[in-house]
Amino acid sequence: MNILYTFDANKLLKLLLLQNIPSAFFQTLGIYLLAALLLYITLFYIVRPLVRRFDNYPILLILSVIENPLVITVALLGIKSSISKLNSSEITNWIQRSLTAGIAIALTYCLAQLFTQVITYYLRAYTKQTEAVWDNVLVPILERLLPALTYILGTFLFLEALGIDLTGIWVAFGGLTFVLGFALRDILANFFSGLVLLIDTPFQFGDVIAMPDNSLAVIKNIGLRVTKLYLVNSDSEIYIPNASLGSKDIINLSRPTPHVAKTIQLDIKVNTDQILANQILRETVLGHPDTLGKPAEKLQYIDDFQGLKEADEENISKIVAGKERLEIEEKVNIQLEKIERKFKYLIRAIQILKKGGLSEEQVKIVQKHYNQILELIGLEIIDDDSRKRNQLVEVNVDIINNTLIGLTRTWYQAWLKDPDLRIEDELTLEDEWESKLNILKNKVTRLSQKIAKPGGYETLLDEYVLNLVQWLQDEFKSSSTRWKEPAIRLSSLGSDSMQFTVKFYVDHIKLEHWERSERVANEVRREMVRRLGEAGVYNNS
Numbered sequence: 001m002n003i004l005y006t007f008d009a010n011k012l013l014k015l016l017l018l019q020n021i022p023s024a025f026f027q028t029l030g031i032y033l034l035a036a037l038l039l040y041i042t043l044f045y046i047v048r049p050l051v052r053r054f055d056n057y058p059i060l061l062i063l064s065v066i067e068n069p070l071v072i073t074v075a076l077l078g079i080k081s082s083i084s085k086l087n088s089s090e091i092t093n094w095i096q097r098s099l100t101a102g103i104a105i106a107l108t109y110c111l112a113q114l115f116t117q118v119i120t121y122y123l124r125a126y127t128k129q130t131e132a133v134w135d136n137v138l139v140p141i142l143e144r145l146l147p148a149l150t151y152i153l154g155t156f157l158f159l160e161a162l163g164i165d166l167t168g169i170w171v172a173f174g175g176l177t178f179v180l181g182f183a184l185r186d187i188l189a190n191f192f193s194g195l196v197l198l199i200d201t202p203f204q205f206g207d208v209i210a211m212p213d214n215s216l217a218v219i220k221n222i223g224l225r226v227t228k229l230y231l232v233n234s235d236s237e238i239y240i241p242n243a244s245l246g247s248k249d250i251i252n253l254s255r256p257t258p259h260v261a262k263t264i265q266l267d268i269k270v271n272t273d274q275i276l277a278n279q280i281l282r283e284t285v286l287g288h289p290d291t292l293g294k295p296a297e298k299l300q301y302i303d304d305f306q307g308l309k310e311a312d313e314e315n316i317s318k319i320v321a322g323k324e325r326l327e328i329e330e331k332v333n334i335q336l337e338k339i340e341r342k343f344k345y346l347i348r349a350i351q352i353l354k355k356g357g358l359s360e361e362q363v364k365i366v367q368k369h370y371n372q373i374l375e376l377i378g379l380e381i382i383d384d385d386s387r388k389r390n391q392l393v394e395v396n397v398d399i400i401n402n403t404l405i406g407l408t409r410t411w412y413q414a415w416l417k418d419p420d421l422r423i424e425d426e427l428t429l430e431d432e433w434e435s436k437l438n439i440l441k442n443k444v445t446r447l448s449q450k451i452a453k454p455g456g457y458e459t460l461l462d463e464y465v466l467n468l469v470q471w472l473q474d475e476f477k478s479s480s481t482r483w484k485e486p487a488i489r490l491s492s493l494g495s496d497s498m499q500f501t502v503k504f505y506v507d508h509i510k511l512e513h514w515e516r517s518e519r520v521a522n523e524v525r526r527e528m529v530r531r532l533g534e535a536g537v538y539n540n541s
Contacts, residue, residue, distance in 0.1 A: 025085040032078020036071050043067040062118050069110035076103050101161040108154025115146035203252050206428075208232075208509050210251040216514060232514045253509055256474055258432075259292060259484060260509040262521040266528060267497040272537040277500060278488050280535060284528045285486040285504045289322025289418075290520045292484045292505040295330040299323060305527055315419035325418070328411040335376060335404045336472065336479035342373045343469045350462040358454055358461075366461070370451050378403025379444060392445045405437055408477075420519065425511045436476050443468055481505075497539040502528075 043063060051060045080099040086092050203209060207219050209229075216232040226239045253260060268277050286293045287301035289308075308318035315321075346369045353362040374380060379392040394405060401410070412433045416426050447464055454461060473479070484505045491501040504524070506517040532538035 025082050028085055029078055029082035032074060032081060036075040036078065039074055040067075040071045043071070058118070058122070062114075065113040065117055066110055069106045072106045073103055073110075076106070097161055097163050101158045104154060104157040104161050108150060108157070112147040112150040112154075115150060119146070203250065203254075206510060207252055207254040208514055210253055212248070216253070218514060258508045258510055259481075259505045260517045261503060261505055262517055262524075264502045264504075264521065264525050264528065265491065266500050266502070266525075266532070267539040268500055268532060269537050269539050270494065270496050270498055272498065274490065274498070276535070277498070277532075277537060280531050280537075281488050281500060281502050281528060282486050284531055285502060285524055287527070288520060288524050289318060289326065290420075290507050290516065291486070291524070292481050292507060293486065294480075295326040295333065299326050299330075302326070306530065307523060307526060309419045312419075316417060318419055321414070321417040321419060325411065325414045328407065328414050332404070332407045332411050332477065333479045335407055336477060339373055339376050339404060340469060340472070340479060342369070342376065343465055346370060346373065347462045347465050347469075350465065354459060354461065363451070363454060366451055370448065374444065374448070376404060377440070377444060378405035379441065381448065392441065392448060394441075405440075408433060408437060420512060420516070422512060424513075428510055429508075440472075440476060443471065 044067065048060070048063055048067075051063060076099050080096055080103070083092050083095050083099070203219050205219055205221070209217050209219065211217050211231075215234075217229040217238070218232065219227070220230050220237070221228040222242070226241050227245050229238045229240060230236075231238055266281070283301045283304070285291050286298045287303075287305035289298070289302060289305075291298075302319055302322055305319070308322075309315070311317040311320070346366070349369055350366055353365065358366070371381070374392065375395075378395050380395050382391050382393055395403065401407070412429050415421075415429055421429075447468055450461065450464060486502060486504040488500060488502050490498055492499040506520045509517055512519065529538060533540075
């Protein structure tokens with residue numbers, strides 16, 4: 001290992017005074033320091049205010065990360081280049097190595113911050129436009145790993161710049177790695193289990209899962225060794241090793257949709273007309289704004305539901321908010337039905353025309369059908385000569401209000417008026433639906449490009465269209481939820497009572513701090529008891 005030279009300020013001063021310092025030293029130093037000063041003024045007093053004026057957050061974030069390290073690096077490079085103009089000696093060589101080490105530190109810090117803040121920012125933005133669940137888990141892992149690896153690499157570069165022989169360190173590092181690998185095998189098992197969860201993850205952050213004891217837990221964070229869960233019932237956190245979590249049977253209550261099923265059992269007098277009892281129970285469930293059912297039918301019964309929040313100084317009443325949301329949801333469903341019908345026509349057209357391959361004229365026919373769908377969605381094609389392919393953009397404001405994209409935004413914004421929602425629910429709904437709209441636009445764009453230039457895809461176009469329709473129904477929003485409408489059945493019959501089991505769906509399990517389904521079920525049960533009591537058929541014995 002090389003010996004480091006001790007820095008002696010007096011010796012350096014004598015050296016500088018005794019020798020004739022070449023003019024090139026001062027010229028080089030002056031040029032670099034002037035460049036560093038101009039760079040500082042440009043970044044802090046010209047570029048930064050300009051970026052702030054245009055409200056460009058990503059560029060501002062990059063500036064905040066690189067501006068100081070960049071100025072310091074230029075200044076250190078200037079000093080290093082200036083020192084190189086002096087006569088070579090032990091001290092000047094030591095100073096140059098120290099400056100190189102300083103540059104390594106500045107660049108390492110800059111690179112680590114770029115990974116931590118900028119790159120992960122773009123990755124998080126990208127995950128909102130994709131439906132790949134593992135993206136949402138991979139980003140936080142990269143956020144931890146990349147800076148750590150960068151600092152390790154930067155440390156080795158720093159030591160090497162100082163002239164330290166790293167051969168022995170690498171050998172020791174390899175031996176230490178072997179020893180630690182054996183000693184920390186349980187930790188490594190959890191680490192690799194975490195990687196398996198990344199590759200084939202059954203959940204993403206914010207998903208609600210059922211624990212083995214049937215309690216609710218929310219995925220809060222997946223670390224390198226453990227996964228952090230929030231237990232809803234006890235308002236506490238639990239940390240489960242990744243290896244243990246990977247071996248469990250996980251029930252994800254948030255997927256494929258956030259709708260959650262609830263069941264209520266009620267005893268009704270044995271001599272009650274079953275049709276009447278069924279009607280009372282069904283109208284009660286449908287009358288609650290937060291249960292699933294046909295919006296038009298729900299609007300018929302919502303005014304009769306009692307016990308919901310009344311209007312106050314800050315919020316409109318639950319019934320008024322529910323009506324507004326249901327009326328817009330009905331329009332969304334009608335638009336989805338139109339789009340689904342158009343897609344069916346498109347699939348039939350492709351299946352007829354693709355026999356023997358699609359000619360240019362046939363491609364134009366398919367594009368004409370597809371353009372009608374784009375209008376209903378709220379997208380239009382613009383020519384992008386730079387990329388030589390068509391791009392899709394949202395239509396103008398006046399038209400967008402009557403399209404699927406515009407109606408969907410209006411719908412979830414009406415949902416935000418629900419007086420039962422909390423502040424964090426506003427972000428949940430907006431992020432969820434804007435992410436779905438971004439994915440929809442990406443999928444429609446890719447299909448548009450395949451239709452414009454089918455190439456080898458022409459025999460598979462109908463399958464691509466069918467996959468998009470399936471995604472709309474399963475992942476975006478179904479135009480009809482018939483199988484999720486209230487189901488009422490006579491579950492048992494006794495000597496003095498009949499037991500009815502009512503199954504229904506609450507609209508969103510994640511809202512109201514994951515307590516929405518319990519609140520809705522309680523309000524529905526209370527209203528059922530009230531109405532059955534008024535009809536004189538409730539068996540409270």
